[in-house]
Amino acid sequence: MDFHRISCGNDNRNAFHFLDGSSFRSKTNTYHRLRFFFSVLLLLDGLSQGRSRGWLSFSILLRLGFSFIFTSLFLLRESETIYPILDLGIFKNKRFVSACIVSFFYGAGLYGSVYLVPLFVQLVVGFTATQAGMLLIPGGFALGVIMLIAGRLTDMYQSYKIIIVGLSLFAISFFGLYFLKDSSYFLMIGVLVTASRAALGFVIPALNAGAIQVLSRDYIAKGSGTVNFVRTLGSSFGVNVFASLLDWREELRGGANLDAFQDVFLIVALVFTLSIIPCFFMKQKEETYV
Numbered sequence: 546m547d548f549h550r551i552s553c554g555n556d557n558r559n560a561f562h563f564l565d566g567s568s569f570r571s572k573t574n575t576y577h578r579l580r581f582f583f584s585v586l587l588l589l590d591g592l593s594q595g596r597s598r599g600w601l602s603f604s605i606l607l608r609l610g611f612s613f614i615f616t617s618l619f620l621l622r623e624s625e626t627i628y629p630i631l632d633l634g635i636f637k638n639k640r641f642v643s644a645c646i647v648s649f650f651y652g653a654g655l656y657g658s659v660y661l662v663p664l665f666v667q668l669v670v671g672f673t674a675t676q677a678g679m680l681l682i683p684g685g686f687a688l689g690v691i692m693l694i695a696g697r698l699t700d701m702y703q704s705y706k707i708i709i710v711g712l713s714l715f716a717i718s719f720f721g722l723y724f725l726k727d728s729s730y731f732l733m734i735g736v737l738v739t740a741s742r743a744a745l746g747f748v749i750p751a752l753n754a755g756a757i758q759v760l761s762r763d764y765i766a767k768g769s770g771t772v773n774f775v776r777t778l779g780s781s782f783g784v785n786v787f788a789s790l791l792d793w794r795e796e797l798r799g800g801a802n803l804d805a806f807q808d809v810f811l812i813v814a815l816v817f818t819l820s821i822i823p824c825f826f827m828k829q830k831e832e833t834y835v
Contacts, residue, residue: 653783684742691746704755711747
């Protein structure tokens, strides 16, 4: 089974859990669930197979077209129902929308790098699967430790500043991977990978706090669930996009070599540099509620 389909299933499972699950189970019919599920499934499937089948091929256009239709029907019903899965009114808050954008990039970076880095060290550096997994272990510990520190810092400073630090460090770590001249630099690769995980540790506590502190009490639970779902959705898109980019660069670079991976590292670094921009819209001058 393709990884993107597994990720899509996780997205929808988490959506049902996070997005006001009790109202969903009691008030939303099965057809609405299916519309939501297939809108995401078809979109991810179309994106993942677009390069191999051709972006203008009938099968890809059919997938993307039906994804658009199902998404439109889903949003239309959400705007009319008394018990929505996703309360669209919450997106009237610009700071919350900015937080969702950052959350999407966070998920893409977290899970996309988990996909990309092990492939790099196995196909280019020559690691075994076990060695590739062990390379990520220090980053996992760093992620947990930095999250504790970031939580304390979020109590002291506005959340957008902490998020900018995390996204900047993540971009810098991938710029570092791009500038590697030799894939045999084991220590440097390990440091950069660990730094990228630690960088993401700065983001999540501040992101959750920054997203909900601008919402009224009635929207806090919905806002928290929405941010979590957007992050999970970003993870699936991150894996799909990273895989498609790598496939594209491999074709141009003559295989899965250092140059192909470095091209993808550069694109990731640039995208995360741009993702800093929405953070400035999260700046809170005064109490702001939906």
